[in-house]
Amino acid sequence: MKHSFLVAMPAFVVLTACLPYNPVESAAPPLSIPESFTAGDEVIAEGDSHIGVEPWWQAFGDPTLNALEERALGDSFQLRAGWARLSQARAVAEQAGAPRWPTVGIQLSAGRQRQVFGSAGVQEFSSFSASVPVSYEIDLFNRIGATATAADLDARATRDDVEALAISISAEVAEAYFNLVEIRQRTTLLESQLASNDIFAELTSLRFQTGQASALDVYQQQATVQGTRARIALLDAEVRVAENRLRAIVGVAPGGTITAGPQELPDLGELPSPGLPSTLLMRRPDVRSAQRRVSAADYRVGAAIADRFPSLRLQGSIGFGAPNLTQLFADVVWSLIGSISQSIMDGGRRAAEVDRNKAVVQERLEQFGQVVLTALIEVDNSITGERAQLANVEELERQYETIDSTLTEARNRYRMGLTDYLNVLTALVAQQNAQMSLLAAKRRILSTRIQLHRALGGTWTQRLAEPEPREVRDLNDDSETDG
Template sequence: MNIINVKVESLLLLSNKKRITMKSQENHHRAIARLGRYKAVVLMALLPLVGCTPLASEPASIEAPAGQFSHTGTAPLVSHWWEAFPDLQLQSLEQTALAANPDLLATQARLAQAEALARKSGASLYPQLQAGVSNTSTEGDNSYSGSLAASYELDLWGGLQAASESARQSWLASREALDAAAITLTAEVADTWYELIEQSGQIKLLNEQQQTNRQMLELIELRFDRGMVQATDVLQQRQLIESSDALLANARAEQAALEHQLSALLGQSPTAPGIYFAEGDLIDLPSLPDTGLPAELVQHRPDVRQAFHELKAAEADIAIAVADRFPSLTLSASLTSTAGGLSGLFSDWVSVIAGELLGPVFDGGQRVAEVDRTNAAARAALHDYSSTVISALTEVEDALVREQQQRLRLQSLDRQLALTAEVVERTRYNYTKGVADYLDVLDALRTHQALQRDQLTARRTLLTYRIALHRALAGGWLADSLETTAVPSMIEIASL
C-alpha cells in the first residue's frame, strides 16, 4: 500500500504565471544562460520584461496515510502525556528533567541559533544603509569628511527570498526537533524511573525469597541431624541461598546504575549530596488512549513535522542554486561631504548613484553542479520524510501489539504462579513426610521464585510498552511554550 506520496518540483514562475516542471525548467535556465553570450545591452533590455518574478518551489502535495490503527482506547490524549499516569513522583521528576536536562537545554540553544539565522537571512531582502565620519589632520590643518551609503540587491530571480524561506524552514524544523527531544527525554525519565522501581521490588522479593530459603535450610539441617536426609540435600539448599545472594548483588548494582542514569537525566551529578529517590510500587496501567487515525498522527508528531520542514528547506535550496546561475543587479547610492570644520560638514554633499550588473560567464560547471546537488538533496529529504512517516506508524502499531500480547503473558504468569505455589506447598509437605525427594522441592522452589521475579519484570515491561505508545502518539508543546508570539511569516522574520 502506498502510504505516502510526496511530489516535489522546483518551478520558475514566469511573467505569464506559467509553471513548468523540473526538466522543462532546466531547459529554460539553459536557454536564458545563453543570453550571456550576447551584449550587456541586450540583457539590460530584457530585464524589464522579466521583472522581479520570484523563483519559487511547488508546495509539497501530501497524500494522508489511509486506514486506522489495529487498536484504540477511549482516554483522551494530553499534551503532557505522563500526566495520564497516576504517579505524583513521576510528575515531579518530569518537571525537573524538562527544566534542567543539559541536552534539552542545548537543543533549546540550537533553536535560538536557528531563529537568529532566519532573521539574519531575511535581512538580505532589505536595503543596507551605512554612515561614517572621519577626521584627517595634516600639519595643523583639519579636514572632516562624512559619508552615507546605501545598497540594495534586486531579487530578480527570487534567490534571496528562497534563502530567507530556507532559513525559516530550518528554524521551524529546529522547533520540531526541540519538541521531539522533549518527548524522548520524558519517555526516558519514565522508563528509567519504573526500571528503578522494579529493581527495588526485585531486591525486596529476593530478600523475602532468601528468608524462605533459610527457613527451608533449617528444616533440612534438622532432618539431617536426625539422620533422615543426606548431606547433599543440605549442600544443595545452601547453594540455592548462595545463588540468591548473587542475584541480590546484581540487583543492587543495577539499582545504583539506574539511580545514576536518572540523576543524569535530571541534570544532576550522581555524586551530588542529598540525591535520594523514594522507593515506590509499580502503578496499575491507566486506560488505553485514543490513538486517533494515522493521518492525524502525521499532522502533530514532531519528528514527522521536522522532516517535512527539512523537505521544504531543501526545496528552497534548489531555488537558491538555480537563481545563482542568473545575473545579479545591485543598486547603490552614496552621499559624501568634506569640510575644514564640523560646522560646514553637512553644507555641501556629493551624491553618486550606481548600478552593478554581475553575471556568471564561466565557472567550470560549478553552478550547474550545485543545482544537481540541491536536487539530489531534495530527493533525499523526500525519502527521509517518507521513512519518518512509516517509522512513526510502525512505532504505534508495535506498541499496541506488544502491550496486547504482554497482557496475555501476564495472565499466563499469574496462572503459573498459582500452580507453582501449590506445587511448592505439596512437595514440601511430602518431603517432610519422607515420600518426596528433595530435588523435587528444590526444582519447585527455583521455578516458583523465578516466576515471581519474571512477573515483576513483566509488569514493568507492560508499563514500558505503554510509555512507548504515548511517546509514539505524543505531539509537541515545549517550543510553543517558549514562544510569546505566533510563528512569523518569512517577511515578518526579515523585519524582526
C-alpha cells in the same frame, strides 16, 4: 533615454516571467499512509483530537516521576544543547533575511594633501566630509527571499528537533525510573524469598535432627539460601547504576539526590488511543522536522535558479564636503548609482548548483519518507508488543498459580514421607523463579507502554519554554556552579 526604457522594460517582464519554480510549502510523504492502525484484522482506534495534549507520563499518577520529568526537561544537558542549537539556527535565519533590507552606514573623513604644481609652487589642501552611504539589492527573482525562507524553515525544523529530543528524554527518564523501581521491588522480593528459604532451612535441619530428613536435604536447602543471598549482594550495585543512569538523564552528578519513589511498579491504565495515522504525522515533531527540511531544500533550489538571473543593485550616498570644518555643512553632496549584473560564462557553476540543490531535495524527501515509515512502524510495534506482553503476563500468572499449588502439594507429600526433598526444592525454586519472571514481564509491559507514548508523539512539547542560558565561568572561579 525614453528608447532605452522602452527596450529594457519588456526584457524585464520577460525575465520576470521566466521564474517557473514554485517551492513546495508542505511536502507529502513519498509513501501511502494507512487509514487506521490495526492489530491483526482489528482496527485499533478512531481519531482522537486529545492525543498527546498533556504530558503522557502524568497518566501513571506518580508524583516522583512527574518531578523527575520536569527536572529533566529543565536541566538535561542534551536538551539544553538542543535549545542552544535552536538559537544558532534562528540567528542564521536572521542573517539570511538581512539582505532584504537596505544597508546603511556612516563615513567620516578628514585629509590633508600637498601637491607640487611646477613653477606655480606647492599648494596644500584640506578636505573634510561626512556622508551616509546606502546600498540595496532589489530582489527581482526572489533569490534573497527564497534563501531567507529556507533558513527560517531550518530554524523551525530545529525547534521540532528540540521537541523530538524532549519526547525522547521524557521516555528515557521513565525507563530509567521504572528500572530503578523494579530493582527495588526485586530486592524486596528476594529478601522475602530469603526469609522463606531460611524457614525452610530451619525446618529441614530440625527434621534432620529427628531423623526425618537426610543431610542431602539440608545441604540442598542451604545451597538455595546461599544462592539467594548471593543475588541480593549484587543489588546494591544495581541500584547505584540505575540511579546514576537516571542522574545522567536528569543532569545530576553522582551522589546527587534522587527521590526514592514507590517500591512497586504501577498498574497500567487503558491502552491510549493511537488515533489516525494521518494525525500521527502532525503529532510527531521528528516528522514535522523532516517535512520542513524538504521545503527548505526546495526553496534553496528556487534561490539557486534565481541566482542565474540578473541582479539589480542600487547604491547611493548623501552627505557634506568642504575644505574646512567651518564650511562642512554648507554644501550637500549626493550620488545615486544603479547597476545590473549578469553572469555570461561561469563554467556551468550556477547550473551545477541548481542540480546539487535538486539532489538535496531528493535526499530530504527520501529521509522524510523513512521518518514517516519509522513512526508508523514504531506505533504498530508498540501496540502489537503490548498486547503480546499482556498475554504473556496472564500466562505467567496462571503458571505461578500452578507452581504454587505444586509447591504446596510437594510440601504436604514430603511431610507425609511420600516423596523426597528434591521435589520440594524443585517446586520452591520454580515458584521463586516464576515470581521473578512475572516481575520482569510487568516491567516489559511498562517499557512497551512508554515506547508507545514515545511513538505517538504529542503537542505538549509545543508549550516548552527555552531555559535561560548558563553563565560561562572560569574554572578557577570558586563560586558555586549551576546545578
